[in-house]
Amino acid sequence: MLGCNSCRLQGGVCSSDCPCNRSHNGGHYYNDDGLLGALQGSNRGRVGFSLRECGPACRCSLDCRNRRSQQGLQVKIELFKDDRKGWTAAAAEDIAQGKFVCQYAGELITIAESERRLAIYDRHEAPCTGHALLIVREWLPSCQACLRINIDATKVGNVARFFNHSCGGGNLELVVVRCSGSPLPHVAMFARRQIATGEELTFLYGGPSDGTEAVAKDDSVRRACYCGAKECLGFLPADSL
Numbered sequence: 001m002l003g004c005n006s007c008r009l010q011g012g013v014c015s016s017d018c019p020c021n022r023s024h025n026g027g028h029y030y031n032d033d034g035l036l037g038a039l040q041g042s043n044r045g046r047v048g049f050s051l052r053e054c055g056p057a058c059r060c061s062l063d064c065r066n067r068r069s070q071q072g073l074q075v076k077i078e079l080f081k082d083d084r085k086g087w088t089a090a091a092a093e094d095i096a097q098g099k100f101v102c103q104y105a106g107e108l109i110t111i112a113e114s115e116r117r118l119a120i121y122d123r124h125e126a127p128c129t130g131h132a133l134l135i136v137r138e139w140l141p142s143c144q145a146c147l148r149i150n151i152d153a154t155k156v157g158n159v160a161r162f163f164n165h166s167c168g169g170g171n172l173e174l175v176v177v178r179c180s181g182s183p184l185p186h187v188a189m190f191a192r193r194q195i196a197t198g199e200e201l202t203f204l205y206g207g208p209s210d211g212t213e214a215v216a217k218d219d220s221v222r223r224a225c226y227c228g229a230k231e232c233l234g235f236l237p238a239d240s241l
Contacts, residue, residue: 057181106153
């Protein structure tokens with residue numbers, strides 16, 4: 001695991017020659033305003049890039065600007081109840097493009113356990129209620145899956161569990177973050193574009209639910225989508241069981 005135990009510290013911040021700040025970030029970086037650069041558009045539920053931040057192997061503190069996604073909730077969020085969607089969340093302030101919003105926190109579970117829970121959720125909860133089990137697939141340029149992360153925030157999670165789906169990609173981007181010295185990555189949520197006060201916070205839950213890929217075998221468990229996007233497919237994405 002790449003670390004920076006030998007890096008120079010400048011006011012608690014890793015210097016520019018710290019390995020965590022160099023080219024292995026794949027062109028994604030935090031600028032002086034704390035914004036993540038080079039954010040791309042939606043890639044249909046596939047995370048095509050990741051970010052490396054300083055971590056336990058580094059000598060800097062949590063105030064280091066290369067630890068943005070480790071510093072807790074960074075924006076003001078308001079929760080409200082929607083008649084069709086249930087609980088949802090909206091920005092309570094303007095959010096700049098590239099701003100870190102929060103992690104998607106919950107139970108990190110195995111693939112087998114995620115499939116077991118999905119079967120239970122679909123059997124007992126559809127079509128009226130939902131769950132917050134997120135499956136994130138990180139893809140290589142060759143389009144071969146290299147990592148699957150299963151995070152269940154249904155019972156244990158943070159405010160991200162209230163972020164709803166948008167077939168159009170939403171205004172939040174998922175980024176897999178690896179921290180130097182930490183064996184497990186986490187999933188961070190950044191603003192894909194400028195978000196206005198009062199705007200609902202949404203992201204793409206997964207692959208399309210149009211019957212061509214990644215849908216439940218039993219159509220009776222497919223839940224209606226009310227995202228309102230012009231690209232809306234009518235149903236929420238569902239991973240194949």
